[in-house]
Amino acid sequence: MLITEARDYVVEKLPYALNPKSIAVVGSSRLDGKVGFKVIEGLRKWGYDGRIYPVNPRAKEVQGLPAYPTVKDIPDEVDLAFVAVPAHVVKSVLKDCVEKDVKIAVISTSAFKEIGREELQNELTQYCRDNELPLIGPNLVGMGSPYFHFNCGFIPYLPVPGPVAMISQSGANLLAALGTSQEDHLGMSFFVGLGNKADVDFAEFIKYADQDPNTGSVAVYIEGLDSPEAFIKAAQESSKPIVVIKVGGSKIGHKAAFAHTASENPESDDYYQSVFDKAGVIRATTWQEFLDDALALGLMPPLRGDHIVMITNGGGSGLLSCDHFERRGLPLKELKEISPLLFGKIRNYMPMFGSPLNPVDISGTATPIQYRGAVSQALRDPNVDCVYVSICPTAVTDVNEVADQVIEVWNKNKGSNKPVVMECQGGKECHDIILKLRDAGIPAYPTAEQAVNAIVALRDYGKILEAKEKA
Amino acid sequence: MLITEARDYVVEKLPYALNPKSIAVVGSSRLDGKVGFKVIEGLRKWGYDGRIYPVNPRAKEVQGLPAYPTVKDIPDEVDLAFVAVPAHVVKSVLKDCVEKDVKIAVISTSAFKEIGREELQNELTQYCRDNELPLIGPNLVGMGSPYFHFNCGFIPYLPVPGPVAMISQSGANLLAALGTSQEDHLGMSFFVGLGNKADVDFAEFIKYADQDPNTGSVAVYIEGLDSPEAFIKAAQESSKPIVVIKVGGSKIGHKAAFAHTASENPESDDYYQSVFDKAGVIRATTWQEFLDDALALGLMPPLRGDHIVMITNGGGSGLLSCDHFERRGLPLKELKEISPLLFGKIRNYMPMFGSPLNPVDISGTATPIQYRGAVSQALRDPNVDCVYVSICPTAVTDVNEVADQVIEVWNKNKGSNKPVVMECQGGKECHDIILKLRDAGIPAYPTAEQAVNAIVALRDYGKILEAKEKA
Numbered sequence: 001m002l003i004t005e006a007r008d009y010v011v012e013k014l015p016y017a018l019n020p021k022s023i024a025v026v027g028s029s030r031l032d033g034k035v036g037f038k039v040i041e042g043l044r045k046w047g048y049d050g051r052i053y054p055v056n057p058r059a060k061e062v063q064g065l066p067a068y069p070t071v072k073d074i075p076d077e078v079d080l081a082f083v084a085v086p087a088h089v090v091k092s093v094l095k096d097c098v099e100k101d102v103k104i105a106v107i108s109t110s111a112f113k114e115i116g117r118e119e120l121q122n123e124l125t126q127y128c129r130d131n132e133l134p135l136i137g138p139n140l141v142g143m144g145s146p147y148f149h150f151n152c153g154f155i156p157y158l159p160v161p162g163p164v165a166m167i168s169q170s171g172a173n174l175l176a177a178l179g180t181s182q183e184d185h186l187g188m189s190f191f192v193g194l195g196n197k198a199d200v201d202f203a204e205f206i207k208y209a210d211q212d213p214n215t216g217s218v219a220v221y222i223e224g225l226d227s228p229e230a231f232i233k234a235a236q237e238s239s240k241p242i243v244v245i246k247v248g249g250s251k252i253g254h255k256a257a258f259a260h261t262a263s264e265n266p267e268s269d270d271y272y273q274s275v276f277d278k279a280g281v282i283r284a285t286t287w288q289e290f291l292d293d294a295l296a297l298g299l300m301p302p303l304r305g306d307h308i309v310m311i312t313n314g315g316g317s318g319l320l321s322c323d324h325f326e327r328r329g330l331p332l333k334e335l336k337e338i339s340p341l342l343f344g345k346i347r348n349y350m351p352m353f354g355s356p357l358n359p360v361d362i363s364g365t366a367t368p369i370q371y372r373g374a375v376s377q378a379l380r381d382p383n384v385d386c387v388y389v390s391i392c393p394t395a396v397t398d399v400n401e402v403a404d405q406v407i408e409v410w411n412k413n414k415g416s417n418k419p420v421v422m423e424c425q426g427g428k429e430c431h432d433i434i435l436k437l438r439d440a441g442i443p444a445y446p447t448a449e450q451a452v453n454a455i456v457a458l459r460d461y462g463k464i465l466e467a468k469e470k471a
Numbered sequence: 472m473l474i475t476e477a478r479d480y481v482v483e484k485l486p487y488a489l490n491p492k493s494i495a496v497v498g499s500s501r502l503d504g505k506v507g508f509k510v511i512e513g514l515r516k517w518g519y520d521g522r523i524y525p526v527n528p529r530a531k532e533v534q535g536l537p538a539y540p541t542v543k544d545i546p547d548e549v550d551l552a553f554v555a556v557p558a559h560v561v562k563s564v565l566k567d568c569v570e571k572d573v574k575i576a577v578i579s580t581s582a583f584k585e586i587g588r589e590e591l592q593n594e595l596t597q598y599c600r601d602n603e604l605p606l607i608g609p610n611l612v613g614m615g616s617p618y619f620h621f622n623c624g625f626i627p628y629l630p631v632p633g634p635v636a637m638i639s640q641s642g643a644n645l646l647a648a649l650g651t652s653q654e655d656h657l658g659m660s661f662f663v664g665l666g667n668k669a670d671v672d673f674a675e676f677i678k679y680a681d682q683d684p685n686t687g688s689v690a691v692y693i694e695g696l697d698s699p700e701a702f703i704k705a706a707q708e709s710s711k712p713i714v715v716i717k718v719g720g721s722k723i724g725h726k727a728a729f730a731h732t733a734s735e736n737p738e739s740d741d742y743y744q745s746v747f748d749k750a751g752v753i754r755a756t757t758w759q760e761f762l763d764d765a766l767a768l769g770l771m772p773p774l775r776g777d778h779i780v781m782i783t784n785g786g787g788s789g790l791l792s793c794d795h796f797e798r799r800g801l802p803l804k805e806l807k808e809i810s811p812l813l814f815g816k817i818r819n820y821m822p823m824f825g826s827p828l829n830p831v832d833i834s835g836t837a838t839p840i841q842y843r844g845a846v847s848q849a850l851r852d853p854n855v856d857c858v859y860v861s862i863c864p865t866a867v868t869d870v871n872e873v874a875d876q877v878i879e880v881w882n883k884n885k886g887s888n889k890p891v892v893m894e895c896q897g898g899k900e901c902h903d904i905i906l907k908l909r910d911a912g913i914p915a916y917p918t919a920e921q922a923v924n925a926i927v928a929l930r931d932y933g934k935i936l937e938a939k940e941k942a
Contacts, residue, residue: 183902287920288759314644323720334723
């Protein structure tokens with residue numbers, strides 16, 4: 001339901017959604033497979049150390065914990081109520097929450113607006129707004145944060161800690177992102193599924209993310225914007241980069257988006273594009289780009305110019321990158337155009353037959369010391385804005401040691417405020433190195449197009465900041 | 472150097488490049504790190520059971536094998552000569568090979584046309600052509616096949632067996648593909664790096680692939696086409712789908728492609744597009760698409776119509792797919808438009824609140840039996856051309872069992888000649904399932920865009936065949 005700007009009382013209470021001291025699980029269940037069971041199981045499995053109060057009028061005990069007939073019967077303050085009861089019972093649970101002075105309510109139950117029950121959903125929203133009880137959901141999968149060992153919902157994974165705040169309207173895609181986080185070390189500060197977003201909206205979580213010390217970038221998965229004005233304002237005011245993906249734009253997707261999270265897409269894609277332009281956010285096209293951009297934006301400073309130097313030991317991966325840079329409208333410049341003296345300096349770190357172009361091909365025989373030298377020289381050159389390092393695992397490449405050297409160079413030169421992005425194309429060895437680089441704070445990717453997309457996103461954010469600074 | 476069509480004597484001798492009974496390694500080395508050392512190490516490590524003859528005038532023994540001063544001194548027939556000696560010595564080695572009646576020569580040495588020594592390279596080519604000794608390379612990384620336990624070159628990985636023949640002009644990208652093959656079970660029939668392709672060209676390997684019983688699809692990485700006419704003819708005559716990626720098309724890429732594999736790109740991208748259109752090949756844009764398309768084309772029959780039914784347990788992944796289908800010009804049709812009766816049949820396998828649209832959302836609670844039923848119904852419906860199955864790992868999804876059920880349904884319905892493509896978005900669990908599905912012959916991918924691209928490639932191949940059938 002419409003808000004015109006992020007509401008202060010909501011933003012102030014959002015910490016209770018991600019770091020509550022006590023939780024009432026309403027509709028808690030003794031049956032494995034039920035949401036009400038999974039929530040408590042998940043909280044415990046991932047190390048939640050607050051207090052859990054099952055609410056179930058037909059049980060004295062749930063999963064070894066004393067159960068209470070209603071929220072009101074809990075003999076303690078309740079920060080968060082997680083509600084997983086049938087749709088028609090939700091209203092009375094919310095009334096109990098208001099009486100109990102619960103800080104925030106989260107409703108996982110579905111079968112509201114997305115199946116035509118808009119009136120019922122709006123009634124709940126209005127009731128919560130009248131009583132300043134923020135409501136997250138309904139029809140949502142859950143939320144959590146690896147920093148608080150907090151995993152609350154219908155969620156089998158906790159992501160690895162890192163800079164990305166993931167705010168998603170889709171549960172399934174949120175789950176996918178969390179799985180990817182574990183598998184590919186896409187570090188997250190927190191995540192939340194907003195579902196139908198009857199009350200709490202994107203704007204409020206964007207504002208929360210801006211204040212959250214663990215968050216470096218904000219990733220927002222959007223099916224529909226109920227409150228574009230609030231979104232624009234919150235995004236404009238954010239001091240952190242925001243990347244969005246908007247889905248349901250296809251003809252057949254309109255219907256599906258409504259059925260999924262009751263999202264209405266009355267407007268054309270041009271309309272959404274204009275909202276995103278006004279908001280000053282980066283828009284990803286594909287899911288992979290969305291994740292990759294968010295990671296780069298979370299780990300690296302913005303890219304403040306077009307002088308990108310690529311250093312590689314494989315001509316082919318250099319070419320794939322050149323082509324993709326050009327497709328994305330950020331063509332690589334020649335090395336001599338970027339910095340007349342740089343090649344002379346890099347030359348010391350490559351064989352005679354290496355290529356003096358950009359990409360700088362230091363050849364398939366490049367050693368870790370040669371990589372270190374070439375990357376250092378490029379990073380220290382005042383004419384260079386960004387260094388893009390690619391490693392191809394040839395039979396003589398010590399991929400692991402190259403990564404260690406680049407990490408050291410990056411740590412020494414962080415103060416330069418120039419982004420470093422890496423690509424390591426190949427199999428298990430490369431995957432392991434990508435994890436290591438990401439853990440060390442360097443965005444690294446398994447294909448040229450992913451790394452290039454990430455650099456383009458960093459440049460887009462640089463341009464957004466430049467426009468803000470001019471205004 | 473120009474050929475106007477695939478030469479018979481070359482195609483007939485190519486089996487010696489991938490399944491030789493005896494190999495002379497010229498320039499074999501006792502020093503780890505040298506190409507001449509790595510070749511022998513690689514052959515042994517991956518189980519080559521033919522005879523290996525090191526050639527080295529300064530050693531009696533190399534890696535425990537008796538060494539010979541020249542190829543001519545080997546007291547046995549030599550099928551393949553792998554040459555890793557300095558550029559200026561190559562000519563005399565080739566003379567020895569001709570005298571010895573070696574079947575095929577492979578030159579890994581670089582520093583030929585790509586650094587300006589075109590004359591020297593052409594001289595070698597002409598000599599080999601005059602003597603009908605096919606020459607692969609120079610400036611190449613190697614070749615191999617998992618079916619023959621054969622890994623010959625500068626190559627740390629052998630791919631897993633499967634349908635894709637990988638013909639690459641770039642060594643580094645070939646290595647990346649082989650690593651990906653191991654890690655992501657992108658099965659290959661054989662692979663070869665062509666390097667500067669002074670003599671043997673794409674056309675001849677395309678023809679070899681057409682005759683190779685292990686090959687289901689051909690993937691060709693192209694930096695430059697020296698012999699477009701031969702390429703077009705070989706591709707037109709191929710009974711197997713061919714996917715290409717053309718790199719070096721960017722402005723800065725022209726120079727880099729020349730420095731890399733001496734490829735000249737005098738023509739515009741329109742020129743290459745017209746070559747590919749005439750040839751009837753599928754063109755991928757990005758590296759990921761190239762690999763993903765090749766796998767789908769190798770495993771599945773062509774897609775003969777636009778009636779694609781998507782079955783998913785996650786609305787969000789359905790939406791990402793819808794949007795990407797539309798971006799790629801193959802929008803999903805509504806279920807009732809595809810088949811008026813199908814929804815009634817699928818309805819039995821989904822909860823009341825599941826979505827009757829396409830994507831068919833059988834909901835986050837979908838069981839393996841429900842998946843099985845829905846997929847079976849769709850696959851058996853005569854109006855359906857392709858079934859696209861997506862699994863989102865919710866807390867209650869038995870991803871593994873769903874995959875098993877789909878594999879069973881696919882095996883029962885292979886005769887229908889309709890492609891089945893899968894998507895499983897998420898972390899380690901999904902990655903493992905993707906490997907299982909691929910091993911079972913079903914192309915499966917970790918993102919919606921990858922699966923959709925693969926389906927579009929199958930449709931493109933269907934259209935290519937339809938055009939051929941009409942002509």
